[in-house]
Amino acid sequence: MYYCGKYPIIEKKTLAKGVYSYIIDADEPADEAQPGQFAMISAPNYTLRRPISICGIDKERGTLRFVFEVRGKGTEEIASLTEGESLDVLAPLGNGFRIPDGKKIVVVGGGIGVPPLLGISRCSGELCTAILGFRDYSKIILEDEFRENGSETILCTDDGSVGQKGLVTFPLAEVLEKGETAAVMACGPTPMLKAVVKMCELYKVPCQVSLEQRMGCGVGACVTCSCLTVRNGKEFYSRVCKDGPVFNAEEVKFDG
């Protein structure tokens, strides 16, 4: 089931400059939501809803959490909402991550690709290692929350201002080298995803990636959100909203 309606914002926080966290009171969607799924959030005065990942699900309290960055006009409108006002949300949409039971996993996030991974860390706790990359010190978000879930958390920044300097693939190689990882799940900019997928191929570890594409409906009806995929040697466009946003990495043709 999808739900579409206005849900009250019960908590709004600023996590970094231009990055906001909203918690909404949304019993029914929360009850069905899975880590890695997303919502289409309406931006007041704009035609298209904005796709934003579900960052947190609290089934007991009946709440959903979103963490997003202001990129353009629509997210700016959404960011201008305040506690007590409501968020017009269509959710939960798409396929989430497939988290293997009782096995060690690694999540790799880059920048605003980090929020959808927090739900995995929440489920897997100590079994999850999080490798989080940010441009610099000022962009770091959610790191402490991964740690609170019991997940070993490795930080990387492009400029080395905090954590390891450089790409997430260096610590990823070190973790995969141990040979204990059952699956890798990644979300972030395309160059990062490509590098992560390559590394996983090298170590023969299955990898799931969460993709982004411009969307119309969010529910699979308009076929605008396509990404090139390949199955049984056949290339075709899949819908990021309905067939994804989480895909098995070997199915995705990044340069398509």
Next chain:
Amino acid sequence: MVDMSVRIAGVEFPNPVIAASGTYGNGECYTELYPISKLGGISCKGMTIEPKLGNPPPRIAETPSGILNSVGLQNIGVHGFIEYYLPTLKEEGNVIIANVAGATIDDYIAAAEALDASNVDMIELNISCPNVKAGGATWGVTPEGAADVTKAVRRATSKPLIVKLTPNVTDITVIAKAVEAEGADALSMINTLLGMRIDIRTRRPILKNNTGGLSGPAVFPVAVRMVRQCYKAVNIPIIGMGGISTWEDAIEIMLAGACAVQMGTAIFTDPYSPLKVIDGIADYMEQNGIKSLSEIVGQCQEW
């Protein structure tokens, strides 16, 4: 309860609100929100005789009060549609309209013949898709092209035939008359207006196809004007579309001459918008003592 039913080419719709082709898939997606039988009808995703891959992404961009799309008719082919989607659609929906496109006349004929043998209720000829290189709108921009396709498909099927017109022409009434003369039972209009957006940072078009079709509230006044022109030029019924998002829009385009409406882009903004429009029309009829919507079709009094 007021009687909102409308009859088009002998087909009865329980209410005048139809989902527009390309925005509603084949009905399967929105069943997760509400029963699709609430809509008067569904115009299915544009289909071609062979499956089609579609254009590379990005395929959608936002515009002031609207969107541009360049999907390029990605679909699983007419036979796939008949096999996988049609049975459920017929069971769960009201009037089912197959929207058909093609590159050649033979493509259109083959698709129409296959659909003729199926239980779709109507065929909507798409001679107006701006996003494919061969075919599509190239048929719809000349009266000869539009007439040729209509004539060929008319021979290939006895199903009620709607022809969907493109606004990207100098005089839409000439095309409307040409397809009426070749046996079209109804018109639907308007398809999208050809548009373009450029990212000023990268100096690249936002759409990988460079151009795309404009829809949404931005095009509504153009749709009203064109429906009005065609209402005065032809005698077959018109299904109005182009940026309808409220019940007031629906009444307005009916006053211009449409006897039913299709909604598309508005569904992206609010998936419940077609249901809100249906309720709004019902209230309007009740408050104004309207017994049948035919009482208002075309009843705009021009200055």
